[in-house]
Amino acid sequence: MLRYILWRIITMIPTLLIISALVFTIIELPPGDYFESHVSELRAMGEAADLAEIEQLKERYGFDKPMVVRYFHWLGGIVQGDFGYSFEFRLPVNEVVGDRLWLTILVSVVTIAFTWLIAFPIGIYSATHQYSWGDYGLTFVGMIGIAVPNFILALVMMYFANVWFGTSIGHLMGREYLNQPMSWDKFISILEHLWIPVLIIGTAGTAAMIRRLRANLLDELRKQYVITARAKGLHPFKVTVKYPLRMALNFFISDIGSILPAVISGAEVTAIVLSLETTGPMLIKALQSQDMYLAGSFLMFLAALTVIGVLVSDIALALLDPRIRFGEGRHK
Amino acid sequence: MPDLVKPETSDTDLLRIEDLRVSFPLLGGKIDAVKGASLRVLPGKVTALVGESGSGKSVISQVIMGLQPEIADVQGKVLFCDPREPDVVHNMAELPHDGRKIRSIRGNRIGMIFQEPMTSFSPLHTIGNQISELLTEHTIMSPAEQRSRCEEMLGMVGFEEPGKVFDMYSFELSGGMRQRAMIAMSLICEPALLIADEPTTALDVTIQAQILELLRDLQSRLHMAILLITHDLGVVANMADEVSVIYRGQIMEAGPVDAIFRSPEHPYLKGLMGAIPHFGMDRSTRLTPLRDIDTNVDHLLEGLSVPERYAAKGPEILLSVNNVSKTFITRKQDWKVRDGSAEVRVVDGVSFDIRRGECLGLVGESGCGKTTLSKILMNAVIPDTGNITFNNGAGPIDVLSAKGPELQALRTQIQLVFQDPISSLSPRMTVGNILREPFEVHERGSKQERNAAAAALLKAVGLGTNALQRYPHSFSGGQRQRIGIARSLALAPSLIICDEPVSALDVSVQAQILNLLKDLQQGMGLTYLFVSHNLAVIDYMADRVAVMWAGKIVELAPRDVIMNDPVHPYTRSLMNAVPFPDLDRPLDFSTAATSSAASSMSWNAAFRGDKPGDLSTVDLGNDHFVLARNAADARELRL
Numbered sequence: 001m002l003r004y005i006l007w008r009i010i011t012m013i014p015t016l017l018i019i020s021a022l023v024f025t026i027i028e029l030p031p032g033d034y035f036e037s038h039v040s041e042l043r044a045m046g047e048a049a050d051l052a053e054i055e056q057l058k059e060r061y062g063f064d065k066p067m068v069v070r071y072f073h074w075l076g077g078i079v080q081g082d083f084g085y086s087f088e089f090r091l092p093v094n095e096v097v098g099d100r101l102w103l104t105i106l107v108s109v110v111t112i113a114f115t116w117l118i119a120f121p122i123g124i125y126s127a128t129h130q131y132s133w134g135d136y137g138l139t140f141v142g143m144i145g146i147a148v149p150n151f152i153l154a155l156v157m158m159y160f161a162n163v164w165f166g167t168s169i170g171h172l173m174g175r176e177y178l179n180q181p182m183s184w185d186k187f188i189s190i191l192e193h194l195w196i197p198v199l200i201i202g203t204a205g206t207a208a209m210i211r212r213l214r215a216n217l218l219d220e221l222r223k224q225y226v227i228t229a230r231a232k233g234l235h236p237f238k239v240t241v242k243y244p245l246r247m248a249l250n251f252f253i254s255d256i257g258s259i260l261p262a263v264i265s266g267a268e269v270t271a272i273v274l275s276l277e278t279t280g281p282m283l284i285k286a287l288q289s290q291d292m293y294l295a296g297s298f299l300m301f302l303a304a305l306t307v308i309g310v311l312v313s314d315i316a317l318a319l320l321d322p323r324i325r326f327g328e329g330r331h332k
Numbered sequence: 333m334p335d336l337v338k339p340e341t342s343d344t345d346l347l348r349i350e351d352l353r354v355s356f357p358l359l360g361g362k363i364d365a366v367k368g369a370s371l372r373v374l375p376g377k378v379t380a381l382v383g384e385s386g387s388g389k390s391v392i393s394q395v396i397m398g399l400q401p402e403i404a405d406v407q408g409k410v411l412f413c414d415p416r417e418p419d420v421v422h423n424m425a426e427l428p429h430d431g432r433k434i435r436s437i438r439g440n441r442i443g444m445i446f447q448e449p450m451t452s453f454s455p456l457h458t459i460g461n462q463i464s465e466l467l468t469e470h471t472i473m474s475p476a477e478q479r480s481r482c483e484e485m486l487g488m489v490g491f492e493e494p495g496k497v498f499d500m501y502s503f504e505l506s507g508g509m510r511q512r513a514m515i516a517m518s519l520i521c522e523p524a525l526l527i528a529d530e531p532t533t534a535l536d537v538t539i540q541a542q543i544l545e546l547l548r549d550l551q552s553r554l555h556m557a558i559l560l561i562t563h564d565l566g567v568v569a570n571m572a573d574e575v576s577v578i579y580r581g582q583i584m585e586a587g588p589v590d591a592i593f594r595s596p597e598h599p600y601l602k603g604l605m606g607a608i609p610h611f612g613m614d615r616s617t618r619l620t621p622l623r624d625i626d627t628n629v630d631h632l633l634e635g636l637s638v639p640e641r642y643a644a645k646g647p648e649i650l651l652s653v654n655n656v657s658k659t660f661i662t663r664k665q666d667w668k669v670r671d672g673s674a675e676v677r678v679v680d681g682v683s684f685d686i687r688r689g690e691c692l693g694l695v696g697e698s699g700c701g702k703t704t705l706s707k708i709l710m711n712a713v714i715p716d717t718g719n720i721t722f723n724n725g726a727g728p729i730d731v732l733s734a735k736g737p738e739l740q741a742l743r744t745q746i747q748l749v750f751q752d753p754i755s756s757l758s759p760r761m762t763v764g765n766i767l768r769e770p771f772e773v774h775e776r777g778s779k780q781e782r783n784a785a786a787a788a789l790l791k792a793v794g795l796g797t798n799a800l801q802r803y804p805h806s807f808s809g810g811q812r813q814r815i816g817i818a819r820s821l822a823l824a825p826s827l828i829i830c831d832e833p834v835s836a837l838d839v840s841v842q843a844q845i846l847n848l849l850k851d852l853q854q855g856m857g858l859t860y861l862f863v864s865h866n867l868a869v870i871d872y873m874a875d876r877v878a879v880m881w882a883g884k885i886v887e888l889a890p891r892d893v894i895m896n897d898p899v900h901p902y903t904r905s906l907m908n909a910v911p912f913p914d915l916d917r918p919l920d921f922s923t924a925a926t927s928s929a930a931s932s933m934s935w936n937a938a939f940r941g942d943k944p945g946d947l948s949t950v951d952l953g954n955d956h957f958v959l960a961r962n963a964a965d966a967r968e969l970r971l
Binding site for chain 1: 397399430435436437438439440443444446448451452453454455456457465466469470501503504514517518
């Protein structure tokens with residue numbers, strides 16, 4: 001098993017390398033670079049560009065060198081923790097991203113926790129009370145959750161939260177804490193603002209998860225071992241939680257790998273509507289303006305999350321399911 | 333309390349079912365699963381409930397425990413009188429569903445074991461966890477006491493290292509071992525009644541004999557009653573004190589086992605007895621299926637499915653298997669950095685011939701390699717060593733190295749009939765598509781000719797041509813198996829490998845399929861390799877029998893010789909383990925109930941090989957071969 005984990009971690013390295021090469025190529029694909037689009041933007045606005053400074057920057061960041069050299073330069077930087085320089089903000093990428101990365105992770109983790117907390121009880125109820133009014137009602141609410149786009153929900157929520165609770169919507173914290181160092185008051189302010197994006201981003205995921213949990217549990221509930229457990233005299237609720245739910249969990253654990261990037265990219269549109277201080281809006285802007293190091297770092301971040309998510313789910317599966325742990329190598 | 337009834341009528345009965353009616357509401361009507369069945373179980377006795385699938389016997393067992401689906405409508409009385417509280421009688425049918433009282437009876441006073449040992453345990457919890465759960469639920473034992481009680485029980489059902497089994501997972505045990513663990517689980521609270529729903533149907537004969545012996549032994553030791561639900565009259569004859577025969581939800585005949593077997597009265601029971609193959613049947617005796625089918629192979633012998641008649645000039649040996657071996661590598665990963673892999677020889681130096689027009693039976697317990705061997709013959713698994721030659725008169729073909737047109741020709745000549753009629757037919761194709769597909773693959777005939785051929789195939793297996801437009805799910809198991817047989821006949825093969833073709837079917841249908849296969853063999857001059865673990869079926873079908881054990885063919889002889897004069901100890905133990913539906917031939921549990929791996933240690937030295945190459949095939953004359961030590965002489969082997 002240890003050998004298995006070690007092996008999985010080692011295989012992450014070539015995966016990430018290939019992804020980095022792909023990311024770099026994709027960023028390089030559009031004609032031109034940041035400087036060209038910057039100059040044309042300035043010209044369009046009728047301003048003169050400081051060509052000397054731009055030439056200087058181009059030379060400093062090796063834009064005169066071939067692409068392969070620049071790739072390895074970039075890669076070498078990442079390994080040392082230097083993600084390059086954001087031309088747009090004229091700051092190192094690390095400083096630009098800074099807090100936003102942690103806030104993104106915070107929003108995502110709380111959203112996933114929210115999704116699970118809501119989805120599990122409802123899913124179990126729906127499966128054990130199949131075709132009851134409760135099941136139909138919850139299914140209906142779930143369908144609305146799937147069908148309504150995030151951004152519409154965001155706009156609606158913004159309006160009502162402002163009208164009813166007086167919360168200043170938009171941003172993840174009160175305006176006075178923007179660009180301030182972390183403090184207790186700032187933390188409280190973040191928590192006050194957090195529930196709206198979590199609710200919005202979580203709705204669709206929760207609804208989808210309820211549907212899947214219900215379907216999985218319904219399959220498991222008809223299995224022989226459930227009848228065995230009932231024939232032992234256990235309480236029906238205890239039976240459900242100990243046996244079929246545990247089996248249905250496998251599916252969710254193997255889903256972790258795809259949940260992380262889905263939550264983060266699903267959060268981007270919402271984040272723009274709500275103008276949250278997460279990475280989403282910044283990524284989209286960086287891609288538009290060909291701010292290549294910033295965009296590249298974001299994409300690498302997403303890719304790394306996916307790979308790590310898959311690793312976590314594989315290890316968790318092996319821990320939870322003895323059939324996987326014991327290798328399944330047995331022949332009949 | 334409404335669920336208590338004065339115990340006037342049932343002084344002696346442990347369980348008394350009176351006029352039980354169970355129906356399931358459906359859209360626009362209802363299905364009556366049980367129609368006024370009455371039944372009794374005496375304390376400390378074995379009562380058998382016999383019937384084919386769909387007769388309502390499993391529904392009755394569910395109602396006793398209150399485990400029927402919630403939509404079921406239950407009328408009538410199920411009176412359970414617990415010897416521990418002799419003054420109270422519970423009407424199980426009226427106790428609140430999943431209520432406190434019925435849960436205190438489930439698992440505690442009534443235990444239950446199921447047909448499928450593979451799926452009855454949760455694979456995610458240890459055996460010990462699942463067994464001790466009952467003690468947590470029904471007793472006030474400390475975890476340490478629970479563990480020692482569980483280990484005691486696991487020891488009682490025959491585990492040699494109960495402490496180790498306690499921490500194992502169900503998938504680490506074989507089917508028979510799981511059924512033992514299941515029995516330990518159902519008996520841990522020493523219930524007054526054990527409901528055994530087809531407890532041995534999914535097991536091999538030798539394992540079946542072990543489990544039956546275990547049940548009998550525990551029954552007398554713990555003084556409990558057993559309600560044994562089964563379709564196997566052989567099991568009934570060896571286990572039961574009383575028998576009730578159920579057909580379509582009604583009890584047809586009930587009484588002591590002697591009366592039922594020696595003078596069956598009801599036509600259904602007589603029919604059931606005539607439909608089961610058993611040993612010592614005359615070669616010419618034909619099974620009489622409960623529902624006969626009308627087959628017609630006439631049109632099959634014109635059109636596309638005409639067998640190319642090489643028979644006249646063909647050689648006697650159709651398929652020759654020479655020294656075939658196959659090794660699988662198994663991995664076992666634990667929490668260790670290094671993993672150990674082990675090689676398992678699934679098929680080990682097997683050689684035999686299949687003669688033109690015969691039915692060669694291949695028998696052995698599950699895991700002995702018979703399915704792998706049949707896959708090798710189909711060129712679906714590539715063996716490590718050995719060669720296979722097929723010759724239907726058109727010249728010898730090396731099966732393992734055949735390529736291109738030669739392989740295509742071979743594919744038409746060898747066909748397979750599968751065990752599971754459900755999963756072997758695509759649910760998305762109509763029966764017509766399924767039957768025409770072989771012609772399409774091999775580009776035979778025009779559209780009309782293919783349709784005519786498909787219709788003729790259906791007639792040959794006794795189905796109407798209206799079946800062409802229907803999908804497999806609208807047919808019963810037996811009908812699907814007939815469709816599977818029709819598909820295998822389509823290209824007029826010379827050899828058909830039947831891999832357990834009746835083991836997934838009900839007894840009443842089994843006779844139908846066996847007769848069909850026999851008729852087709854005669855009508856079309858087919859050759860069969862008939863793989864089965866059921867000796868009675870092999871006895872009915874085969875001309876010669878090969879007995880396989882641990883990847884080797886240990887004995888090969890004509891059917892009469894194998895059945896009457898087996899030489900190899902494994903063949904003998906197989907013969908001893910078959911329960912006969914005959915009270916005068918009871919199972920000898922003392923010899924039958926040892927596992928083949930364990931008993932192989934006590935075999936005559938002449939049959940034991942200490943290292944590879946020790947054993948070779950010895951010719952006993954008269955077409956009789958047995959695997960024994962090179963130096964052994966024939967008289968020594970007969971001991």
